[in-house]
Amino acid sequence: MKFRLYAVALFFILFGINACQTDDSIPSQPFVIAFDKLSYDFSKIQDVQEIKLVFSEKAQVDGSVLVRITPTNATYGVDFxxxxxAQNNTLDLPFQTGQKTISFSFKNLIFPFDSDTKAVEFEVIKINYNSETAIQGYTKSIISFERSIGAVMQPEVGGPNQGDQVFIDLSTEEITKARRDSWDLGFYGGEASRVTINGSIYMAVKQLDATNIDAVTQSSVEQFFPSVAIGTFDPTNENYIDNPNGHLNQTAIEEISDIAENNKVYLVNMGYTVGTSTPPVGSVAVAGDSRGWKKIRILKQANGYLLQHADLNSTTHEEISISKNNAYNFTFFSLATKSIVAVEPEKAKWDLCFTVFTNTIDGAGSYGYSDFVLNNLKAGVKLYRVNTNVKAYADYKLSDVSEDSFQNDQRVIGADWRDVFTGGAFADRYYIIKDIDNNYYKIKMLGFLNDSGVRGYPKFEYQLLQ
Structure with missing residues (x-):
């Protein structure tokens, strides 16, 4: 199976070049030029793609870079x-004093494509600058149809309010975003008849001893309000949330039964809107206003579900049929807008989700976490953690992968990758991920603050193991 290839690389993060010399001297450290991106997706270039190279600091004298072109199953002047x-498959790219980047253009001559076997590699082979130049960093950049070989990514979760859930497919670098409070219930598309609740906005549900949704009123259930909530530091509140390990058979709403009388009414704590206040630098404000309470009942239908829903004091209810779609983990429904909404990509097209999350604390029940990272366990994406005292990140190879170490839990990265007290990512750990197409990547978390110390700007690096 072919995979699309294009990756974003942050040169300065990976190589730590610190340009601190004065402008009137030749730098004592090596002057490094590297590609801004180590790969591009051929299928996304309909016409022209700029290929950029970045410098470790501003050029202090004029110079040039020689880039060699190596095509595979492609011909210069015919395919691109x-x-x-180019002259003799080489580009001579001059630069002047003061420049910090240079670029050239790649023109695709075969769109729509006649083959997905074509690839073009660009490689820095010489830097004409001074005796202290260095060919290092991302010295190659590839344009092809293959899977991503790695990147540094910065998911845009929405700053300290973290208003978005961000889904990432590592092999294609496709990113999908959804507003956290845009959905409430997720209806499973596979064989089981399961319904999930939105833990990213701190929802909770309690099964009632009733099957007539219209007979349930606020006065009959308000005694449960204090307990059907997260963050109460009462371990029993774990009964009102989906098990945070991600196991489908441990949802707060029981599996929907073929026998209608077995499907009870549920009291629904709708959680909170996305926060809008501006917290102190380094803090978060993820929870806004309370979204109130609802009541629901879910019945099984042919190839789907029948959802009954209403406000607590309503003596009538509304109904909507929701069909299963096996291409997705869930079909998502908003009780607020009374409509089906798009949230996750197809289940085969995402690996990681950056989100706010309802987790548990031993002995204290359910609790809300920010900066959380989930893996797509329901589609078979699994991870395990490696400590750097066992093997350094740079040294970990495909041959080091331990199949027995992959965990049956969606929280392997979770929130344990960051230290909220120091404001940094732990440097003593990284992760190995196996996607559903048997691609293996190593992942290193890099941070969650921006340059101003504001929280809600996660950053991570990953590389294909091969």
């Missing part, structure tokens, strides 16, 4: 060309 034009 460049600007400037």
């Amino acid at each position: 060309s460049t600007l400037p034009l």
Whole structure:
């Protein structure tokens, strides 16, 4: 199976070049030029793609870079060309004093494509600058149809309010975003008849001893309000949330029965809207206003579900049929807008989700976490953690992968990757992930603050093991 390839690389993060010299001297440290991205997806280039190279600091004298072009199953001038034009499969790219980047253009001449076996590699082979130049960093960049070989990514979760859930497919670097409070219930698309609740906004549900949704009123259930909530530091509140390990058979709502009388009414704590206040630098404000309470009952239908829903004091209810769609983990429904909403990508098209999350604390019950990272366990994506005192991140190879170490839990990264007291990512750990197409990547978390110390800006690096 072919995979699309394009990756984003942050040169300065990976190589730590610190340009601190004065402008009137030649730098004592090596002057490094590297590609801004180590790979591009051929299928996404309909016409022209700029290929950029970045410098470790501003050039202090004029110079040039020689880039060698190596095509695979592709012919220069037939399948692709460049600007400037290549001579003997080599580009000579001059730069002047004061420049910090240079670029050239790749022109695709075969869109729509006649083959997905074509690839073009660009490699820095010489830097004409001074005796202290160095060919290091991302010295190669590839344009092809293959899977991503790695990147540094910065999911946009929405700053300290963390208003978005961000789903990432590592092999294609496709990113999907959804507003956290845009959905309430997720209806499973596979064989089981299961319904999930939205833990990213701290929802909770309690099964009632009733099957007539219209007979349930606020006065009959308000005694449960204090307990059907997260963050109460009462271990029994774990009964009102989906098990945070991600196991489908441990949802707060019981599996929907074929026998209608077995499907009870549920009291629903709708959680909180996404926060809007601005917290102190380094803090978060993820929870806004309370969204109130609802009542629901779910019945099984052919190839799907029948959802009954209403406000607590309503003596009538509304109904909607929701069909299963096996291409997705869940079909998502909003009780607020009374409509089906798009949230996750297809289940085969995402590996990690950055989100706010309802987890548990031993002895204290359910609790809300920010900066959380989930893996797509329901589709078979699994991870395990490696400590750097066992093997350094740079040294970990495909041959080091331990199949027995992959965990049956969606929280392997979770929130344990960051230290909220120091504001940094733990440097003593990284993770190995196996996606559903048997691609293996190593992942290192890099941080969750921006340059101003504001929280809600996660960053991570990953590389294909091969």
